[in-house]
Structures are given as C-alpha cells and as structure tokens.
Amino acid sequence: MAVQRNMDPKKCPMPVQDPQIRRNNFEEVALGYTYEMAVNEARRCLNCKNKPCRTACPVSIDIPAFIERVANEDMEGAYEIISQSSSLPAVCGRVCPQEKQCESKCVRGIKGESVGIGRLERFVADYHREHCKEAPKMPEQNGHKVAIIGAGPSGLTAAGDLAKMGYKVTVYEALHLAGGVLVYGIPEFRLPKVIVQKEIDNLKAIGVDIETNMVIGKVLTVDELFEMGNEAIYIGSGAGLPRFMNIPGESLKGVYSANEYLTRINLMKAYREGSKTPIKNSKNVAVVGGGNVAMDAARCAKRMGAENVYIVYRRSMNELPARKEEVEHAEEEGIIFKTLTNPVEVLGDENGMVKGMKCVEMELGEPDASGRRRPIEKPDSEFVLDVDTMIMAIGTSPNPLIRSTTPGLETNKHGCIVTDGDDGLTSREGVYAGGDAVTGAATVILAMGAGKAAAKAIDEYLKNKS
Numbered sequence: 001m002a003v004q005r006n007m008d009p010k011k012c013p014m015p016v017q018d019p020q021i022r023r024n025n026f027e028e029v030a031l032g033y034t035y036e037m038a039v040n041e042a043r044r045c046l047n048c049k050n051k052p053c054r055t056a057c058p059v060s061i062d063i064p065a066f067i068e069r070v071a072n073e074d075m076e077g078a079y080e081i082i083s084q085s086s087s088l089p090a091v092c093g094r095v096c097p098q099e100k101q102c103e104s105k106c107v108r109g110i111k112g113e114s115v116g117i118g119r120l121e122r123f124v125a126d127y128h129r130e131h132c133k134e135a136p137k138m139p140e141q142n143g144h145k146v147a148i149i150g151a152g153p154s155g156l157t158a159a160g161d162l163a164k165m166g167y168k169v170t171v172y173e174a175l176h177l178a179g180g181v182l183v184y185g186i187p188e189f190r191l192p193k194v195i196v197q198k199e200i201d202n203l204k205a206i207g208v209d210i211e212t213n214m215v216i217g218k219v220l221t222v223d224e225l226f227e228m229g230n231e232a233i234y235i236g237s238g239a240g241l242p243r244f245m246n247i248p249g250e251s252l253k254g255v256y257s258a259n260e261y262l263t264r265i266n267l268m269k270a271y272r273e274g275s276k277t278p279i280k281n282s283k284n285v286a287v288v289g290g291g292n293v294a295m296d297a298a299r300c301a302k303r304m305g306a307e308n309v310y311i312v313y314r315r316s317m318n319e320l321p322a323r324k325e326e327v328e329h330a331e332e333e334g335i336i337f338k339t340l341t342n343p344v345e346v347l348g349d350e351n352g353m354v355k356g357m358k359c360v361e362m363e364l365g366e367p368d369a370s371g372r373r374r375p376i377e378k379p380d381s382e383f384v385l386d387v388d389t390m391i392m393a394i395g396t397s398p399n400p401l402i403r404s405t406t407p408g409l410e411t412n413k414h415g416c417i418v419t420d421g422d423d424g425l426t427s428r429e430g431v432y433a434g435g436d437a438v439t440g441a442a443t444v445i446l447a448m449g450a451g452k453a454a455a456k457a458i459d460e461y462l463k464n465k466s
Helices: 035-042 063-071 075-085 089-095 117-131 153-164 193-205 222-227 258-266 292-303 324-332 444-465
Strands: 145-149 168-172 209-211 232-235 255-257 284-288 308-313 336-339 341-348 354-367 373-377 383-385 389-392 431-433
Touching (some): 063 075, 063 117, 075 089, 075 117, 089 193, 145 153, 153 168, 193 209, 222 232, 258 292, 258 389, 284 292, 292 324, 292 389, 308 341, 354 389
Parallel strands (some): 168 209, 232 431, 255 389, 284 308, 284 389, 308 336
Antiparallel strands (some): 341 354
8 A cells, every 4th residue: 555655854753761860760761653653754764676774784674665564554564574584673673773784775864864764673573562462373393403502682583593494492591591782781771671581582482492501611512512412503602701901900999891880780780779789889980982882881870870970982972883872862861971082090099999090192093904093192191080980891702611612613813703604604513603702792783693694504504414
C-alpha cells in the first residue's frame, strides 16, 4: 500500500529525560518514539531501490523493507524482517553507532538528516516485546552440537543463528550472568538490563542452552569441549583485560580500570544502598579516554554523586571516537571535557589515596597511522588536576586464558586470535572466533556481524564434513 511520504528534512527528535533529573538516576535516558512518531519517521524513508543503508549494516538487515512495514503500521511484519538478520534488535536499536553505519549511507542525509533507522529498530523491538505474547518457535533439530565461548553480543548472535539452523548450541559464560559487555559494561541508563534479559530469553526459547560460571581455560578447555561431542566451537570471549598508561602512581587507591568501575556499577549494582561491591565516594573524578566507555564511566561517576567529572583526552573534541549522541548527553549532564590534555603522573597522599593528577597540555601535529592528527606535548605546559579518583578508559585486550590453554591457536602480538578471512576460521580445525577476541575492543554491532559470519561458516563446514 502506498503511503504519503514525509519530506521533512529533519528526523523526529527522540524524547529524553531532562538532564538535571537524569544525572541523578540510572533510568534510561532516551525514552523512545511513540507509535505516531515512529510511523511519521518511517514515512521519511524513500524506500530506495539500491538500499545503500543495508550495505552499511554489519548484520545486513533489510532496512527499507522493515521501515516500509512501519510506515504501513505493520509492526509485527517489521519485527519479522529485522529478526531474520538480528538476534538482538532491541539492543542494537539502542547502542549501535548507526550514524557511522546505515544512517551514514541514507539518501535523505544528502540534503538533510538521515532517517532515524536506529530509533525505528528500537521502536519495533520494544513494540514486539510489549505486544507479542507468543514464544518463538523451536526450530527442528539437525542432530549436531556446537559450543560457544562467551555470552556477549558476538557469542549470542552466533548461538541464535546456529540454533535457527537446527544445531544444539551450548553457550559457556565465565560470569554469573549472560550478556557480556551488554550487562557489565553498558550502563542501565543506556541499555536497561531487562531488555538484554528478554533478548536472551528469546534465544533460550529456540533451544540455546547457557551455562554460567564456566571459565573456559580453567573449568574446561577447548579440547575438552570437543571431547564432549561438540563438532565446532566459536570463541566470542571478548576483550576484558584492561590497559593502563604505565605512568607513576597508577597503583594508588582510587585508580580504577573502566572495566572494574563499570562492572561494579552495572553488574554488581554498586549504586544501590547496601551493595556488597561499593565504590568509594568521590568528589572529583578524571576519566582518561575519549570513547564510548569513557563516556559511560564519566556519566556513571556523575550519577554516583561526584561534583566534578572530567573527560581527559589527548586530542581535540573533533577527534573524540565516542558517538556524537553520547558526547552530547555527557555535556548536557555537566561532564567537563579537558581535551588536548594528557596525564603523566597520579599523585597520592600519605595514605596512598589519589589526591591529584599531573597533566601536560597537547597540540595536534601531522596525521598518524590511524589518520588522526598526532598529539604532541607542549613544552612547559605541566599542571595538576585536582581529583580524588581516576578511571582508565584507554582500551582493553583479550584475556590470555583461552589462548594459553589451547595448543595450536594462533594469536598476534596484541593477544588477539588470528582468523583466516571474514568467516572467523582460526588455525585450529573446527574452531572459529570473532568479535573483540579477534579485533580488540570494538562495537557491539561489529561483534554481532562477526558472530553471524562465523555461524554461516560453521554451518557450511559441518555440512561439508558430514
């Protein structure tokens, strides 16, 4: 059915909590489209023949097709299209960097703003969750077993796709709760955990088994998983080993990795009264780094009661790798950006507690290998930033446990698993890997894309083998 197109050059704004209110709670910041907003925004889509937005989606969702269903007010039809390609639509609609992917290719963005693809995906997933009471259908089993290591976005995507193909899939998760970075890394105010749990429940409904507290490399090895009857294994264990700057004073009390800080808050609920894993009260907090993790840590610190929270980043605002929306939300909430600034020492008091951070000012020189202008220290620019807590958010690398207990598994100098091409095949037959365990810390949607590609490759491998 033809619909009247909405030719408004701007996308429908997303309703959000007031910054002065939300900075004091952990409730979701973005409130989501209403039904009318979603239909109106969907009608901005031109339903292009060449579908440039789809080519930029790591999991290849048929974006124009699902949006056309929304424009025609067929929300369940839209959900069916999305779920053919994505096992975690409610998650992706919230945390995927659409502005750098699908929305960056949107034709409407040439002379105005792109269609709000991510916002529409979120709406469709939420609408389905709230209105559909039918459990997903259990696929017919094909008699083959596959093990997945890690219940993060990459592992869950691979598990979902393989289960839909009929495989008996068991996911082994090291923590006591499935979800990986979705539950320990991304704050409640960006991604409510009930949303994550519902997506996981949907995977269980189609036959995916999830075993928690299973540290592969310690409780079981990759070789033992094969001995248990698994015919292929996918390693999606992520990159949970934090990096530090190796500057003086990093061992002082009050210095956290972003991983520890966010895990205490998100997974262990440190913001609740009586928490068993509390975080010290901080007045002035410095978060070192400029990515989404840094924004998450800074915004959490503000919600934990800190008066002043600084993002300390050695390049300028133009080079910040974090999503534009996250930066804007951080600014609205009062986060102070100390750009072109680099820490050189953490200062401590007589009790071994952080009492300040010695920094130098930076300026930008010629581009480096990443294409960004290289930060250069300004002479005689040293100063001290008054802080009592420091959070390092400069990246992570894979934990060495799996690679150290799996003979013949090739890794690179950064500890990442080496794969052959895009299908995730490792140097071990029948062992595939993807996501942050291969690339180092990256985005949720890229990890999902890797899981999807590996699931397809595993299916082809086992069909050829049998």
